[in-house]
């Protein structure tokens with residue numbers, strides 16, 4: 111695992127956007143796995159600037175979703191599909207035809223999870239998966255004690271994660287679904303390159319457990335220790351608990 115400490119979130123965003131741009135220059139139809147939440151926004155902003163300046167061509171790029179709320183209509187402004195359309199696809203000039211994600215409204219959620227794992231494999235797998243990290247060490251929505259070999263499946267959000275995400279729902283925790291579909295840790299580990307971005311001192315404990323703690327399901331992000339090509343980009347605030 112490679113750990114890169116950057117001064118701030120903007121620098122982390124620029125660094126990772128640069129890696130994505132390099133990948134797209136090598137492999138124009140690369141499948142980029144993207145996360146939602148606040149942390150990756152500087153990445154998407156920096157990459158969009160490169161697209162606008164003509165430094166990178168996204169006309170053949172493909173995007174894969176990491177997780178989704180269960181039961182939230184796809185056109186709900188906070189469904190992750192809507193968020194990604196707004197924050198990633200539109201700014202990068204990528205159409206929905208190049209987007210893949212799990213169906214959070216499926217009647218048979220388990221079948222939808224299995225179908226998504228199959229679709230990822232049939233698409234050739236994710237080339238670069240961008241991850242955020244929860245204050246409890248979750249990646250995707252694999253909460254603590256998720257199996258390190260798990261596949262895409264339905265999970266129950268912890269109270270902590272619902273509290274953390276209330277800001278996207280008018281600070282009203284009751285609006286947040288209790289269940290999500292998330293790529294499993296085993297699914298995430300199949301991406302060819304994992305890039306985790308963590309910013310702010312609120313992530314410092316989770317970063318220390320990920321990088322220096324034991325490989326343990328209690329910190330799902332520690333599974334990155336198993337991956338042959340994992341990069342953890344942290345700003346100085348998130349790096350404060352590293353030895």
Ligand code: F6R
Nearest residue numbers: 145146147148149242243244250
């Ligand atoms: C969301 C996701 C989550 C977030 C994590 C951190 O797609 O994968 O694991 O990355 O909850 O969220 P932020 O970045 O908002 O602190």
